[in-house]
Structures are given as C-alpha cells and as structure tokens.
Amino acid sequence: MESTPGRISVQTHVLNANQQTAAANRERFATEGLLVMNLMSAPGAGKTTLLEATIKALQGQFQLAVIEGDLQTDLDAQRIEALGVRAYQITTGTVCHLDARMVARALDAFPISGLDLLVVENVGNLICPASFDLGEGLRVVVCSVAEGAEKPKKYPVMFNKANVVLINKIDLAAASGADLNELMTNVRDVNPDATIFALSSRTGEGMGAWIHWLQQAVELRAVPVMAGMSSRRLGPAL
Amino acid sequence: MHEISIAESIVQIAEAKAREQNAQSIQIIKLRLGTFTTIVPEALQFAFEIARQDTLSCNAQLDIEIVPMTMRCVVCDATMQPVCGLCLFCEQCGFPLKIISGEELQVEYIEVDSEKEEAPWNRRQDEFRSRPMY
Numbered sequence: 001m002e003s004t005p006g007r008i009s010v011q012t013h014v015l016n017a018n019q020q021t022a023a024a025n026r027e028r029f030a031t032e033g034l035l036v037m038n039l040m041s042a043p044g045a046g047k048t049t050l051l052e053a054t055i056k057a058l059q060g061q062f063q064l065a066v067i068e069g070d071l072q073t074d075l076d077a078q079r080i081e082a083l084g085v086r087a088y089q090i091t092t093g094t095v096c097h098l099d100a101r102m103v104a105r106a107l108d109a110f111p112i113s114g115l116d117l118l119v120v121e122n123v124g125n126l127i128c129p130a131s132f133d134l135g136e137g138l139r140v141v142v143c144s145v146a147e148g149a150e151k152p153k154k155y156p157v158m159f160n161k162a163n164v165v166l167i168n169k170i171d172l173a174a175a176s177g178a179d180l181n182e183l184m185t186n187v188r189d190v191n192p193d194a195t196i197f198a199l200s201s202r203t204g205e206g207m208g209a210w211i212h213w214l215q216q217a218v219e220l221r222a223v224p225v226m227a228g229m230s231s232r233r234l235g236p237a238l
Numbered sequence: 239m240h241e242i243s244i245a246e247s248i249v250q251i252a253e254a255k256a257r258e259q260n261a262q263s264i265q266i267i268k269l270r271l272g273t274f275t276t277i278v279p280e281a282l283q284f285a286f287e288i289a290r291q292d293t294l295s296c297n298a299q300l301d302i303e304i305v306p307m308t309m310r311c312v313v314c315d316a317t318m319q320p321v322c323g324l325c326l327f328c329e330q331c332g333f334p335l336k337i338i339s340g341e342e343l344q345v346e347y348i349e350v351d352s353e354k355e356e357a358p359w360n361r362r363q364d365e366f367r368s369r370p371m372y
Contacts, residue, residue, distance in 0.1 A: 006265070006352065010255050010345045014247045014269070096240055127276045128240035131343075153323040157276050160324075160337075189325040192334035 018132055021100035025135025028107065034115045035221045038134050040158065041142035042151070043124030046168045048076050050142060050201040051121060055083050057211045062116035062218055067106050069098040069123045076121065086110075097128035100135055117218045126155040138223055143187070144169040145178040152186040159190045163223045164197070166210060171200040244277055244343075245285035249295050251345045256294050261350030264298040268347045274307040274340030298348075307340025 013019065029036050041047045055064055066087045068076040071094065080087035088110040090102050103120060112118055120136060122129040141162040143151055146169055152159040159165060165187045173180050180198060187196055195213065199206030216224045252267045271277060279302050286300045310317045311328035317338070318329060326335045 004349065006261075007347050007349045008255055008259050008261070009347050010251060011347075012251050012255075012345050014244055014251065014343045014345060016251070017247060095243070097243075099243070131240065131244075131276050156324040157274060160274075160326075189323075189327065192326050 015131065015133075018100045021104055022133035022135040025100055025104055025107070026137070029112075029118070029135060029137065032112050032115070033221065034112060034118055035138060035218050036118045036120060036134075036136040037138045037140055038120050038122060038129075038136035039140050039142065040122045040126075040129050040162075041124060041144075042126045042147060045124070045142045045144045045147065046201055047121055047124065047142050048079055050166065050168055050199075051119060052079060052083060053201040053204070053207060054119075054211065054214065055080070055085055057207065058117070058214070058218070059083070059085070061215070063114055064117050064119070065110070065112065065115050067103065067110065067118065067120045069102070069121060071095075071123060092123060096123055096125050097132050098122050098134060099132045103134045126151070126158045130155075130158040130161055137221065138163050138217060140164045140166060142166045142168050143183070145173045145180060145183060146176040149179050149182040149186060152183070152190050156190040159187055159194070162191060162194050164195045164213075165191070167196065167198040169200055169202070170198050170205060171203045241277060241281040241285040242289065245282060245289035248286065248300070248345060249289045249293050252295055252298070252348050253293050255348055256350050259350065259352075261294065261348075261352050263351045264295045264348050265351060266299050266301050266349040267295060267345060268301045268303065268349075270303050270305055270342040270344045270346055272305045272307065272340040272342035274337060275343050277343065279304065294350075303346075305339055305342045308338050309335035310338050312336055 039047055039051065058064060064085050066080045066085060068087055068089045069092060070076060071092055074089035077087040077089035088106050090098060090106055098120065120134055139162045141159055143165060145167060167183060170180060184196060187194060197206060197210040199210055201207065213224065248267060248269060252264050256264050271279060283300060290296050290298060306319060308317055308319055309326060311331060311333055313333040314328060314331045316328060316330050328335055
C-alpha cells in the first residue's frame, strides 16, 4: 500500500504509553476492589473544599484516601490529613497535569488495600488533565459559578469527558452575576450524558444529592446509570 | 503546555519504530490531529523542535494533518460540524450527537533514510521480486 520509499507505517496513538499504564492502574484498582475518582477543575473552583465536605459526609461509612496533585507545596495533602484521612502528595514541578505513570508511582508508596474510595485530585487546570487517563472509574469536573457560564463551551473536551459535573459555589451566583441555568445548559450541550449537581460546599446547599449519588457509586464501584438522562431537548419518545 | 509531553511521546514512538527498522534518520513524522483534542498545532510544532534534539528525528519535519470534528445524530443520522461553541444535540431532531471524528491523535507513518548499505540478500530478493512475469 505504501509505495513511497523509506515510508514506514506506524499507526500508534500518541498517548499509547499512558493508556497502557492507565489500563494497568485500572486493573490494579479492580483487583483491590475500590472506586477511583479523578477530580478535576480550574484552579480555585473549590476542589479541595468540596473534597473536605465530601470526606466529612462519607467518613465512618467508607474507607477513604486521597492522592493530591499540585505543581508545588503539600498544602492540600495537609488539609486532607487534618480530617484524619490518609493523603499522598504528588508535586509535578512544572507539569500541568497528572499522568498514569505518576499515579502508578504513587501507588508503590501509598497502600490502597482495604479502601472503598480513592480520590485523585488533579492539578487545577481545565485543559491538559482531560487528555490523560489515570485508570480512574469516575471522572468528576468541578466548575464554580464565579468562573462564568461560558466555561463549558470554552473548554469542551474537559467537560465532555466527565461522568459528573459539580457546579460549585451556587451561594455566589447572585454576587458573581452568573446565570446558573445558562451554565447548566452549556454543560449539557457539551456532555448530554453527564450527571449534574448544583451545590455549595461551604453552605452545604445541594450537597445531599451529590453525597447520595456518590454513596451509590462507591457501593457499586461504578458510575450509577441514572434514569431519564439526556432528557432535555429530546424529541418525542421513540 | 502539555504539548511538551505530547511532543516527547511522538519523538519516542518515531524513534522506536525507526530503530526497529534499522533506519539512520527520520525525515518526516506524519501526525493526525483532531480538532477536539486539547492540543494546539502551533504549540506542538514549537515543543517538537525541543523534543527532537539528540534523536533520530533531529532534522525531521512534523507533518500535522488536522482532522475536523464531526458529529452524527444517533437518531436521524444527520452529520454536522460544530459552528461556534460545541452543542452535542442534533439541529434537526434534538437528540444527542455522537462524536465520529476530531479526537484523533495518532502517528500515522514516518519517512526515514537508511544510509547504511542494505544487506545484499535483501536486495537480491527485491530484484527477483521485481522481475517481470511471463
């Protein structure tokens, strides 16, 4: 087929090496029997505060641990440990995302047996982490209303790959002039299948529904299938 | 700037293939890049110039073929491309759309120079193969 002299067919996905490591991580998680959540957002969307509130709600019910990804500092790991939950900090230096190999290396130093849920809090960034599978079973993207309603349209890949989108800081909706409905519509446009929760991890508003959903996910060790998904703008029933 | 990681992977994939084929240097790396990835072609070219140093690709050209994003309606089968801002619902019937292209990120082929004299038995085989058949 290839007649050009010196041309060699390659046909290899650029992220092949990462995908293989992610598959190995996924197998390891399955063997250990835990759910792994990859938690992603822009810097300042409130990932860590949300995680603290989520941990407080699930503590005592499930065995939890957290892997934190940041460019610098172990401040986030300290915040998690302050709650009495084991945390491991990956500092990436200058790398703007976690990849499967970094997680695999962390697992060598951070035992996961006996866990029900491991949360991997990714580097705050709405672009790069979207491309790197870590081997997780659940992808959660947090978007705060203060970021502006158009963010899902501007960063569609990140939102498209999420199982769950948490719209955070709804207590600030009025103050920031953000239209919550427009934000929800934009999330839905780029990801018809996402499960969306609007909440405030500081006031606790809306947290109940998210926690209930997550409890189901941890018990199933998988993403629960919700009835009536993709219902907005659907045409007549088939 | 995850384009650096991407460029390093591209160089590694090309390098492994070229060495497997005993090539001496890589002239062209052909990449298919979808528009629904998080990779910016210009940034990737820049990162590639750094990543290729001291490898068989040090003089190689990164030839990027851009693959536009296309979606197909799961119900009425209409295909469409995003206009301004992605909306994964069919313009015609309102049902969700499936992404059918735009997520490509693949090294298609490399073009190499094999300066080393080829083994005579290989050449002889080729000569036999290229003889006309009567």
